[in-house]
Amino acid sequence: MSNLTVNGESMNETVLIQQAQQGEVQAFNELVIEYQDLAYSVAYRIMQNDTAADITQNAFISAFEKIHQFKGGSFKAWMMRIITNACYDELRRLKRRSTSSLDEMQEDSDGLDLMDETSISFVGEAIHPEASVQRNELQEIIENCIKALADIHRIVVVMADIEQYRYEEIADMAGVSLGTVKSRLSRARANLRDCLQTHRELLPEKYRLSK
Amino acid sequence: MNREQPPINDIELLSAFIDGELSDAERIELNNRLENEPALKAELESLQTTVDILHSLPMLKAPRDFRLDPAIYGRKSGRITSLSAWRVVSAVGVAAAVVLVAGSLLLGGTGEDADDGPAGSQIAIVPSVQSEDDGQDEIEAIIPPSETALQFAGDVTGEANNNIPAIEESEADSAFADDEGSDDDLGNESDQSAEEPVEQDTSVPDESPFPAGAPPAVSTSQPQQASEPMAEGYGGSEETTELPPEDSIGAADTFNGEAEIAGETGRSADNEGRDEQQTEVAQDAGPTSAIGRMDIDTLVSDLIQLVVTLTEWIFSNPLGR
Structure with a gap:
């Protein structure tokens, strides 16, 4: 349980949660500050478009409304679950409108100009511009490869390799079997590896994939 | 490869x-x-x-500040987490109201006997609940043989019952229609939340009244604001919980009471001698919707709207106690 600083004082997260459960929006906002980068990261990497910000905002509103249901444990995990489910809902909604297929997405992902709209920036960006540019280039490659995955693969890989949920948790959230999670994750990783392989020269040496 | x-x-x-x-x-x-x-x-x-x-992969930086605006999402006094006793009693109140009105129709309130009734004969539908029963705010139903008017009173003490100008019918209709709009919003949210596989989230239906990307303003019962989503969970901040128009004082009493409890804004003057937790069901159709010789179709229509609005209000009311 992390300690947060409020008005110069260190406050235990539990206290903030309790206050938020009493309706103290200021206390809840301290939790928002603590987790908003992570929440947005997850939402963006699943959604891969600018709906991520709205989803994140609404997820925080929803979390505040439902915070009386939080019964303890990891608030971070609870919050990430709300975010992930909000993304799921949106993907399902988009699916109903018959949006992206893997083929369409892969056609889109041929170039690096995919990140057009993404004025995404990273927490703790390097002070040195060159290093920052180089790293951003690598990160963009990775993000593009994630983006190129099919929805069902991307959401599993984000949960497993970025959020680092266990298979059972993913199965629970995704409403699929453990075997399906295992299968989708392996395919997602294999696809990502193949995608990264095409940009091998840009990867740091320790990450260079053997041919 | x-x-x-x-x-x-x-x-x-x-x-x-x-x-x-x-x-x-x-x-x-x-x-x-x-x-x-x-x-x-x-x-x-x-x-x-x-x-x-x-x-x-590093975390991304949030593109904007996601903190909630205290002016909109200000302090709330608690939320319903289960079907509380209050809801049960309120539901009984609604049921009683429906039975009474239906009974009045069967007894022939179509205007034929209107002249026989005493002046001011009305159906007073006051489903109310009181935590400390002082005998004042019990569910009341006065059904004279020739009632032809409906009154939805929020205040059974009657201080404003008989001297308030009748509300325009069209205004009442508009208020009901707006409330139905809010109901739709909530219904949509519930549908969406039903898909959520979150265990913690399934114990209570998602009551989030907010559509994507549109954090709502706090809603009052005023018809002109009712097209916005209901912010039932957030009570009102004082600046957003405004008084209803003067021609609906009875409704103002009730809904101010609601806002006070939800938002703890503490305008207790209108609730003299009453427990703050006291809750009453009333309608924003106005305090004295006196309709002489009401056509039965209009009466039935208003009755349906009343039931819809009462139900919506009860199940969206943030008061858990």
Whole structure:
């Protein structure tokens, strides 16, 4: 349980949660500050478009409304679950409108100009511009490869390799079997590896994939 | 890819191996194979590198501040977490109102006998609940034989019951219609939340009244604001919980009471002598919707609207106590 600083004082997260459960929006906002980068990261990497910000905002509103249901444990995990489910809902909604297929997405992902709209920036960006540019280039490659995955693969890989949920948790959230999670994750990783392989020269040496 | 892809089953095995998700038996068997199959080992390394790369991804920076605006999401005094006693009693109140009105129709309130009734004969529908029963705010129903008017009174003390100008029918209709709009919003949210596989979220239906990207303003009962989503959970901040128009004082009493409890804004003057937790069901159709010789169709229509609005109000009311 992390300690947060409020008005110069260190406050235990539990206290903030309790206050938020009493309706103290200021206390809840301290939790928002603590987790908003992570929440947005997850939402963006699943959604891969600018709906991520709205989803994140609404997820925080929803979390505040439902915070009386939080019964303890990891608030971070609870919050990430709300975010992930909000993304799921949106993907399902988009699916109903018959949006992206893997083929369409892969056609889109041929170039690096995919990140057009993404004025995404990273927490703790390097002070040195060159290093920052180089790293951003690598990160963009990775993000593009994630983006190129099919929805069902991307959401599993984000949960497993970025959020680092266990298979059972993913199965629970995704409403699929453990075997399906295992299968989708392996395919997602294999696809990502193949995608990264095409940009091998840009990867740091320790990450260079053997041919 | 230059190398041959191993069977997908092997990739699944390797992937689960990386995550420590294999059974002991599977792991031992795979370890044996890895010692004897260089291609499989190379595959494992490449997958492990991919996972390491993903783990190396930094967090993104939030593009904006996601904190909630205290002016909109200000202090709330508690929320309903289950079907509370209050809801049960309120539901009984609604049921009683429906029975009474239906009964009045059956008894022939179509205007034929209107002249026989005493002046000011009305149906007073006051489903109310009181935590400390002082005998004042019980459910009341006065059904003279020739009632032709409906009154939805929020205040049974009657201080404003008989001297308030009748509300325009069209205004009342508009208020009901707006409330139905809010109901639709809530219904949509509930549908959406039903899909959520979150365990913690299933104990209570998602009551989020807010559509994507549109954090709502706090809603009062005023018709002109009712097209906005209901912010039932947030009570009102003082500046957003405004008084209803003067021609609906009875409704103003009730809804101010609601706002006070929800938002703890504490305007207790209108609730003299009453427990703050007291809740009454009333309608924003106005305090004295006196309709002489009401056509039965209009009466039935208004009755339906009343039931819809009462139900919506009860199940969206933030008061858990």
